[in-house]
Amino acid sequence: MNYRAIRAIYLFEMARTWRTLLQSIVSPVVSTSLYFVVFGAAIGSRITEVEGVSYGTFIVPGLVMLSVLTQSIANASFGIYFPKFVGTIYEILSAPISYFEIIIGYVGAAATKSIILGLIIMATAGLFVPLHINHPIWMLTFLVLTAVTFSLFGFIIGIWADGFEKLQMIPMLVVTPLTFLGGSFYSVNMLPSGWRTITLLNPVVYLISGFRWSFYGIADVGVGLSLGMTLGFLATCLAIVWWIFRTGYRLKH
Amino acid sequence: MSTIISVSNLSKVYGSGFRALNKINLDIRRGEIFALLGPNGAGKTTLISIVCGIANPSEGSVSVNGHDIIKSYRAARAMIGLVPQELHTDSFETVWATVSFSRGLFGKPKNPAHIEKVLKDLSLWEKKDSKIITLSGGMKRRVMIAKALSHEPQILFLDEPTAGVDVELRKGMWEVVRTLRDAGVTIILTTHYIEEAEEMADRIGVINKGEIVLVEDKAKLMEKLGRKQLKLHLAHKIDAIPPALAPYHLVLSEGGTELIYDYDTAGERTGITSLLGDLRNAGIRFSDLETSQSSLEDIFVSLVRQV
Numbered sequence: 001m002n003y004r005a006i007r008a009i010y011l012f013e014m015a016r017t018w019r020t021l022l023q024s025i026v027s028p029v030v031s032t033s034l035y036f037v038v039f040g041a042a043i044g045s046r047i048t049e050v051e052g053v054s055y056g057t058f059i060v061p062g063l064v065m066l067s068v069l070t071q072s073i074a075n076a077s078f079g080i081y082f083p084k085f086v087g088t089i090y091e092i093l094s095a096p097i098s099y100f101e102i103i104i105g106y107v108g109a110a111a112t113k114s115i116i117l118g119l120i121i122m123a124t125a126g127l128f129v130p131l132h133i134n135h136p137i138w139m140l141t142f143l144v145l146t147a148v149t150f151s152l153f154g155f156i157i158g159i160w161a162d163g164f165e166k167l168q169m170i171p172m173l174v175v176t177p178l179t180f181l182g183g184s185f186y187s188v189n190m191l192p193s194g195w196r197t198i199t200l201l202n203p204v205v206y207l208i209s210g211f212r213w214s215f216y217g218i219a220d221v222g223v224g225l226s227l228g229m230t231l232g233f234l235a236t237c238l239a240i241v242w243w244i245f246r247t248g249y250r251l252k253h
Numbered sequence: 254m255s256t257i258i259s260v261s262n263l264s265k266v267y268g269s270g271f272r273a274l275n276k277i278n279l280d281i282r283r284g285e286i287f288a289l290l291g292p293n294g295a296g297k298t299t300l301i302s303i304v305c306g307i308a309n310p311s312e313g314s315v316s317v318n319g320h321d322i323i324k325s326y327r328a329a330r331a332m333i334g335l336v337p338q339e340l341h342t343d344s345f346e347t348v349w350a351t352v353s354f355s356r357g358l359f360g361k362p363k364n365p366a367h368i369e370k371v372l373k374d375l376s377l378w379e380k381k382d383s384k385i386i387t388l389s390g391g392m393k394r395r396v397m398i399a400k401a402l403s404h405e406p407q408i409l410f411l412d413e414p415t416a417g418v419d420v421e422l423r424k425g426m427w428e429v430v431r432t433l434r435d436a437g438v439t440i441i442l443t444t445h446y447i448e449e450a451e452e453m454a455d456r457i458g459v460i461n462k463g464e465i466v467l468v469e470d471k472a473k474l475m476e477k478l479g480r481k482q483l484k485l486h487l488a489h490k491i492d493a494i495p496p497a498l499a500p501y502h503l504v505l506s507e508g509g510t511e512l513i514y515d516y517d518t519a520g521e522r523t524g525i526t527s528l529l530g531d532l533r534n535a536g537i538r539f540s541d542l543e544t545s546q547s548s549l550e551d552i553f554v555s556l557v558r559q560v
Contacts, residue, residue: 002327002360004357004358004360004361004362005357005358005359005360007357008354008356008357008358009358011357012346012354015346015350016345019345086341086342086343086344087337087339087341088341088342088343090307090335090337090341091335091341091355091358091400092358093305093306093307094305094306094307094330094333094335095330095358095359095360096326096327096328096329096330096331096359096360097327097358097360098327248309252307252308252309
């Protein structure tokens with residue numbers, strides 16, 4: 001293992017985060033606070049409780065997931081796309097470093113950033129609503145697994161994208177809608193049964209459900225299923241990344 | 254001298270079907286400066302990209318100090334520093350950070366003293382805390398060289414190192430390259446500036462349309478192909494070359510005012526003295542004379558045209 005190279009990439013990426021602190025950390029926190037104001041205060045005053053939890057409290061895990069998903073993808077896709085775009089990728093490709101090490105560096109940094117962000121958002125939420133976490137270890141497990149998985153997913157998008165438009169396309173057109181429809185703001189059980197079935201095809205439902213369970217012990221689907229789906233998605237991303245590096249897809253001629 | 258890079262039967266076919274390299278065989282000797290010349294699209298950059306791990310070979314193999322570039326890519330790549338043709342730099346990093354990053358990427362422990370030396374050698378020390386985006390093109394080029402040298406490579410690839418660099422700076426870079434060579438680093442450079450190869454290289458390879466056309470010691474190449482020409486400006490126009498001068502195979506210019514004599518610099522006798530004597534005997538007077546030697550550029554152009 002070329003630990004120094006992993007460290008170099010990781011620190012390089014983290015330095016980028018601190019350099020762009022405003023857009024990396026502050027802006028997601030501000031937008032999450034806005035969700036609290038709009039959904040928590042305005043709508044929450046009409047919906048008193050969901051499955052025994054006040055509405056404001058109920059949406060916290062969903063909001064954290066929303067940020068973690070979008071930020072993981074954004075961080076990782078940009079992290080690998082940018083060197084491709086400006087050409088500095090030549091140095092990564094010509095270095096004595098394995099693909100696995102490249103992934104650890106880039107995905108590790110992207111995931112670290114979104115985990116920090118998730119924790120900051122939770123702390124922010126704590127200022128608005130009373131927060132209790134029933135299963136802290138599971139909460140962290142789901143948080144880390146999701147951050148890593150979606151950072152990998154972002155890494156794949158960053159390699160696939162050959163323009164800034166494509167870089168934005170999947171997060172905007174696929175991930176954000178799936179997250180909004182995945183039960184960030186409501187319980188799937190609140191839906192009419194037909195919609196409920198369709199919603200269960202949305203993978204994000206399982207992520208949010210498991211994560212919410214670790215907070216309040218309530219879930220739309222079984223926790224085991226949530227964990228299984230998360231791990232399954234992780235495995236899929238790993239397989240795609242393995243294929244990318246094996247073939248040099250969009251990286252090497 | 255032993256071989257440090259060995260390229261055998263290397264071919265590269267791009268997805269479009271374009272054959273960029275065709276069965277290249279090339280040995281680079283340890284410690285030499287090797288200049289790779291060729292017109293645009295000849296395959297210079299493709300060859301470098303494969304050796305450095307940026308492109309995959311279609312067939313054939315390359316070994317660097319005995320390490321296969323695919324099977325033992327770590328050992329092979331650790332020896333190589335690459336300065337690509339295009340100015341690929343981060344914008345918001347400082348010079349110090351980006352050069353230190355390169356050293357880490359190549360798995361070397363921190364060594365601020367070495368980075369300091371590299372930056373000083375390249376006259377970048379004053380700029381070490383500047384963001385790269387604020388630097389001029391010539392400085393960015395030197396930053397890229399500094400990155401390549403940050404991990405103390407045994408082999409340095411310079412792909413068009415002085416493109417877009419002013420004369421003063423170019424001379425400075427040549428100086429750096431010579432210092433490196435004196436320290437035992439093997440240097441492979443591609444260039445469009447023939448005088449650069451002529452000035453710097455120990456050996457020269459010419460590549461054209463994906464094939465190595467020629468590899469030769471520079472001095473031998475100049476000697477072998479170098480012709481000298483003597484041009485005599487005549488005081489009076491003549492209509493024909495007198496028969497007495499036939500053995501010299503002179504050429505009379507179109508206006509009849511110049512005589513051109515080709516001779517071999519490698520020959521023991523140039524024949525100039527006797528030519529001048531015979532001219533006087535023939536009653537031909539000249540007002541001026543000049544000699545010129547074919548440069549590497551002429552050699553290069555004639556080689557590439559032949560193919």
